Amino acid sequence: MLGGFFRIHPTIFAALFLAAWAWNAFALHSPVLGGALLGAWLLLCGSQLGRRAAPVEHASLRLPVGIWLLLSGVMIAGAATYYAWQYPPGVAYVVLLLSVPVSLLLGRGAHRPGLLERWSHALKEAKSHHAVHAALGATGISLFFLALLFRSFADAATTDPIRSLWLVVSPSAFLCAFVAFALLAALLVSGRSRALAIPLACAALFVFLSASVLVFPIGSGFDPFIHRATVSHVVEQGSISPKPLYYVGQYALELFLVHGFSLPIDLVDFWLLPALASLLLIPAAYGAAAHLLRDRPRATAALTLVFLLPLSSFITTTPQGLANLWTLLFALFAVPTLMGLEPAFAEASADRRPRMAALTVGAVATAAIHPIAGLPALVFLALGLAHSLSFTSHKTVGRVAFWLIALAGSIVLPAAFVVNAIRSGTGSGFDLSSITPSLLLSSLHLGLFFQNGFRPLLDFAELWAHNGFLVLLLVALLGAWKLRRDTTPKPYLVMAGVLGVNYLLLSTAVDFSFLIDYERQNYAARLVPLIAFFLTPCALAGAGIILGRVRVSPVLVRAFTVLLTAALMTAALYVTYPRHDAFVVGHGINVSQGDVNAVYEIERRANGRPYLVLANQSVSAAAIRSLGFTHYYGNQFYYPIPTGSDLYQAFLAMNDTPTKETALSAFDIVNDICVSGCMRELPTSVFFAVNRYWWQSDRIVEQAKATADDWFSVDDGTVTVFRYDAPTPEAISQ
Template sequence: MPREWGKVNKMGLIGVLACLGIILNIMALKSPILGLILSVFWLAWLVCQLRKGWGWDLAIAILGATLIILGSVFFYIFNLGPTAVSLMVVILTILGFEVSKRNEQIKINISWGWPRMNAKFVVLSLYFVFYILSFVLLFQYQSTEAIRTPWEVLPKIFLVIYFALSGLLLIYATNSREDNNYKIITVLIGAHFLLGLMVATIIYKIGFGFDPFVHRAAEKALVDLGYIQPKPFFYMGQYALVAFGANIFQSSVTWIDKLIVPLMAVLTLPGLAISSLLKLTKTEREAKIAWPFLIGAVTPLFFYTVPQSLANLLLLILILISWSVILQKEKIIWPHWLILAAIFFIHPLSAIPGAIWLVWGALINSKKIWKYLGGMAAAISLPVMFVIWQKVSGGFGLDFAWENLGRLTESFGAEFLNYLPFYSIYHLVYLYRFNILFLILILAALGIYFLLRSTKNKAGVFHYLAVLGILILNLLALGLINFRAIIDYEQVEFIRRLAQIILIVSCPLLLTGAYLVIKKIMMLKGGQLMIIFFGALWLTFSLYLNYPRDDAFLKGRSYAVSEDDLKSVRWIDNDAQGKDYIVLSNQSVAAAALQEFGFKKYFTSNQQLTINNQQLFYYPIPTSSPLYEIYLDIIYNGVTREKIQKAQALTGAEKVYLVINSYWLDAKKRAEEAKLLTNNRENIGGKVWVFGW
């Protein structure tokens, strides 16, 4: 018999005590350990209050969306200092009690039916051992160097272990039929998903990428000051969520930020994906196997935290909980709208497709005229959004050109119907990589076939396909836009992001397509072995490809922020002795400055070299800063006094610094040129040269 623990009164006592403890810790004690314990209990209590009727996975998503909306509203109306966060804790605790009244009694079933000493137990034990070993390797090979890829420091044995783990996961999944094993396999899939998502978080000890440093700097300012000026129109949902977490946990913004998207993805997606697929397939085993195959598709979207990834995560949650509703022409309910509202507080590029999805779903039973009008408006909604935003802020500098469509075809042409001979394992990996779009289209086509064959309401399927068509039209329209404020090689960034969103909206098709393929293979003699071997191979290839790479097929150019970069920006700040200065550097050094000093200084341009005379950050922003263009000119064409003076004239800064990292092709040559122009210089760790004027 399952063991029952607690009723509303006991659960309520836990909630009240945790609430009071968190407030006391925020306002007075400020203990990270106490914050961790109390916050985990309090958040778990809130999820318990929500879970009845919604399930654990959706309860976590609803709680996350509520925190985003409430935090954003508090920020815009008041601020997000300790007092405001404490008030939010009180409000959410009261809401928890209100929910508990409707649920009457919360029961937690802790009888999971773990298997006895048999083959499944052996598989689970082996999985646990290899899993721990994987994390040991990740922490052992953490790096603070300027690496281009995690595979530069991680030994190949890690991928071998991951292959073994994937095989063990699929062995367990293909042999699981009991209801209790549904819970176990969901946990195993979540654990496997977590391992794949944590590679960059652990290996890149200082941080991954550039954008996360920008957003963390804003979040730190919000936590330290309780406000940000000017108040951002976008991204506030993430900032509020991270600031709330940093306050209740009394932990660093850095770790809250790094973990929030990966952990939320792990806690929600596996269960929601399996349960949503079961609504249509009714067969557990193949449904449980289908989701692991999509881990590879969504891992690159959620292994680090930026507003786009958080918004995409909520969008995928929205798709998973509502696609069966739309297919069956049922009513859109309040959790759907709540999650959509949360996305709008984070990023419009995900929110507008989410709105198209839900509004189109709400119109499914409406008159044709409303569908036609809604479809026409939705088909150009994203380009219209950019045009309106340009008129309001003037930030992008937009124009339209038909030749820009060439960029669109180039972006996707390399991933469709390519052949590679087999000379090594890398050729097999890239054979998959260079045909990934083709494979996605095949799975989507199989998904459409399955839905049309198995769904009684064909209109719902065509309604779903219409949404995909609308998003593809938006993709084509977006391909016509040229963003003058963005550097050339970043012009396709918005197209890539929208393509990822289309992939997210297509996930139900990919899930059902994978389900159909798995079901057919499992009927074959030896089909189970095929699923295990090729599935493990698929997952391992995907893990390798989902992270930055530097191999015979792809030259890695994105260097991580290193400890030497941090030392460089500290040296520069000390050397400036309080004077206004600018720095000509690459994005890694700029990211290091953001981590160390935040948004310390902006200059108003003294020349007409920026769009609408926008202010310039004192370190180069790679996507749009004229300072970065000057820096690239120096790196590729040589250091001259005229270029240094040009940067100084652009900003009016008292001092100018030049940072040259050793990984540039002509780094030593540029360093020698700079030495002839100044005696104020420093070599950091033999890997970074800093020059000052």
């Protein structure tokens, strides 16, 4: 009878959830209740899908797998619907209503392991841990200092333009971070009280990734503003034209959360990626390490490595960042399948091949988010399918297919860029003759970095910034070497090599001259974190092996290791965010309130007349945030998009020669686009915005005043704007 109650309990919970959800969706529209319902939905559906995808895992490991699959399904369903039709609120309602019974159905039909199966698996059901007083005290103190660190970020919130958030965050934040990380590292390295240490690690990772969101309430970067404005437009209109070929996976997920749970767009977009990373990454890493090491204390110790991974793409929600997270989770969740660690019941079943269906869902979702991470995820999936043939009688076929896929995958991204260039006519080309030995060596950035700036703390952080990837690589090779007899890390090592070849080709053979100078190595650089992510399972094993030795070492060795680990985690926190210090000149200035005010003042002074604006990317981002995609001339947005657009080149020309003649040359760009006619009237004015922090801004402002038809400043000169009027509309079109 008791067993029958527990079997029906999810159904009762689902009914209560659906009733509360319907009340909120159609009557209350409360974000607070929506947030609570979101948590209940993840718990309900995630746990059921986790039982199907990882039935013999501990419940704490099944839930992250289930949430990953659940959100992947939401992205795939939403993206398919959007491409085929549009995404009004009803789509989110249907997806949510279907997700509950489908999850219950899959969970009810899942295999329930018996006692022998649980004991045969390396991660057998753990006995409950009785936390000792010391562990409780360390956890409480660590949480206290994490709260102080979080408060330090929040207190530093600014709407002024700055080059790095570390210029406004109190230096005491680093002391708080070090103490919190030291106590966390002590708990993790001890391997005890995992019921406290693992949730504490999740909380620490959340604070680790929250600085940018807290310090920059308006936002930072450029891409987040474009994606947020796109989602806002789709929320209002149901679609956007033209429909984007990429990024729809993230859009579908955000639209689902906004429509389905009545959450504000800004709240969802600002916090989505940091929240998902902190919720899923630590449990996923623990599960992978526990499978590989077959020793839970060492697996717990290995979690310190997570904070040393290249996590910069997780601090702000972008499709690249979300796809990177999905790729890392894919690599971690695939460990039991691809390293030959499938549960005993799967090996004894009629089909002895590893289960790949769940991984396929995650890979397809990654491809729907961003192609630079999605294509490697699909290649890795194909490698896994070929590798799985080694579990059957078709070993030879599997080996041949495996290496053919690896060969094709080594050029998949350069080929994708060339195909896209041919399709769009941007002029990107592929030239193997440009690959020279010297260029290859320079693109590898090999060599250790040692530089003494006579600032020990900053020198230490810079040392980690330049050598962290090499350390990760060495630890991963150690892990792969130690695991070679018990597991098969080949898919991960080969995938890292495949991405390495893609990186070299993108760095040398692919022509990105259509981009502005500082973005031409951007695409190749995005592969470096992906290489690290595919090495992460082996690196976790290596870290667990090293720290396992430390656990049985003298107390001084253990104390030194804990303090060194805390120092590395603090250094990693510093270098994860954009910097402006003795070693690095920061160029990524955040969007300020002055940028926003300038955009509104330009719109007001235009008085309904069509116009163009020549400005830097922060002002353009502020325009997208404040006014959306309101004005286009053909396919030309009326503010510069800093990806090599002609209008941005005109802005750069104005910085060199700020004259009326240079400003009015921007009209030629619109005339060329609208030669066959535009739906909007041609512009009659050009506004030129100069930020105070821009290089030689004093010279630019003084020279621009001489020929401008009008000018004004915003926020005491934070932004100075000049207006240049065309003689007549007829003269422009000649």
